[in-house]
Amino acid sequence: MPHPDTTLNALHTRLQPLRRAALCKRQLTLSDIRPLLRDLGAQPIGESYEGRPIERISMGHGPLIILAWTQMHGDESTATAAVLDWLQLLRDAADGEQAAAIGLPANWQELVTLQVIPMLNPDGAERGTRENAQGIDINRDALAQQSPEGRLLWQQVQSLRPSVAFNLHDQNPYYTVGASSEPATIAFLAPAYHPDKHVDSARLQAKQLIAHMRKVLAHWLPNGIARYNDSYSARSFGDQIAGTGASTILIESGAHRDDPERQVARELNVLALHAALQALLNEQAREYTLADYYAIPENRSDGLCDIKIHQLTFVPQGREAFxxxxxxxxxxxxxxxxxxxxxxxxxxxxxxxxxxxxxPATVHKGGDARALLDFLNH
Structure with missing residues (x-):
């Protein structure tokens, strides 16, 4: 069924032809995205611990500054592909009728400046690890800043002074939407900037934008959108950046049934980011309330597993069956x-x-499950 917003339908239609085969996989490295970085005019802004370049793509020159970064965790690639898809769409609809077709004013580049860091942790990306080459989780380094990647991100925040910040990640596939069994394909959070979880004007805007993005995505994903708990985490960059006055939004890409490469979440990221940009330019998000944000079900960890065996009888030799x-x-x-x-x-x-x-045996947490699966298959 078409989305009631015709411009979002147009955007959705344009996405498929943009997908480069090199990006249609779970783990992306710098070599995978380098051709698109060149096409989109990326510029180096620093280096990783091992000396790999960290680049930023800039688009527009307006007063509304939006900063987005992805692959802070090297093994979380979904949003990397998504932001590159989105930037191609924006480049191809730079102004005039093309911009109007995807719901942007013809002069949108005079209104907004997009600054996107598509791969903050290229060393971790190369290894397929969450951490950087030092073994540091960059997203827990906001206070100590012992990683060059973390220091670089903070320098970017201080120099660019974004009004809106998008912190883009992947979550494990076992999160569900509230108490349901539906995987949380997209999860949002407007992080707190203080332990008491104050809601200032910037955080209110972040929550309104999330409510709007949720409403837009619900057309395609009615039961797969969740909301993270907003406990304050002083070591995390999202919380610290929210403290600078930026409307900070975490988007986590999760699993979708029969989609191991997370291409559904990739597409939904593009639609969410674009819906947020539209709402920032036309102030559409102002109609949402805090109640709309908190109506999003919580993101529940460990609500799913890959294989669940129901009510198996165990009869270990010499022991009571159960x-x-x-x-x-x-x-x-x-x-x-x-x-x-x-x-x-x-x-x-x-x-x-x-x-x-x-x-005829027992099994224990952490143990190999192959013998049990072979037994059930035969």
Whole structure:
């Protein structure tokens, strides 16, 4: 069904042809995105711990300054592809009728300046690790600033003074939307800038923008959008940047059923970012309230597992038989037991009935699940 906003439909239609095959995978490295960085006029702004370039793409020259960064965690690539998709769309609709077709004023580049860092942690990206080459989680380095990448991000915030900041990440696939069994494909947060969770005008705007993005995305994803708990985290960059007066928005890309490469979340990121830009320029987000933000269900951790076995009977030799659910995670080439017991609050991407089957041993958290899966398959 078409979205009621025709400009968002037009944007949605334009996305598919932009997808470069090199970006249609879970793990991106600097070499994967370098051709697009060149096409989009990226400029170096610093270096990683191992000397890889960190680049920024600039678009527009207006007073509303928006800063976005992604792949702060090297193994979280979904939004990297998304921001490059979005910037291609914006470049191709620079002004006039093309801009109007995707819901922007013809002079939008005179109103806004976009500053995008598509890969803040190229060393971690090369390794496929969350941390940088020092072993530091950059997003827990906002106070100590022992990582060159963290120092660079803070320098960018101090020099650019953004009005709006987008902190773009991936979350593990096991989050669900509230108490449901639906995977949280997109999760939002307007981070707190103080332990008492004050809502100043900038944070109010962030929450209004999130409510608007949620409404837009709900057309395509009615049950897959969640909201993070806003506990204050002084070591995290999002919380510290919110403290500068920027309307700071965390977007986490999560799982979607039958989408291992997270291309659904990639597309939804583009639509969310563009909806936010539209709302900033036409002030549409002002109609939303705090109640609209808090109506988004909370992002629940451990609501899913890769494989859930229901009510399997265990009959270990010489011991009392018992029934239990088993949750299994797929880690690389391995299948690992994650939970044994009452898993009634956890759903599986794959669910297996264990009723009537008797396994002649026990299994334990952290153990290899292959023998159990082989037993069930035969």
């Amino acid at each position: 029934q239990a659910d088993v949750c299994i995670l797929h880690k690389g080439a391995d299948y690992v037991v994650d939970f044994v017991g009452d898993a009634s609050n956890t759903a599986g991407f794959v669910e297996v009935a264990g009723h009537g089957k008797k396994y």
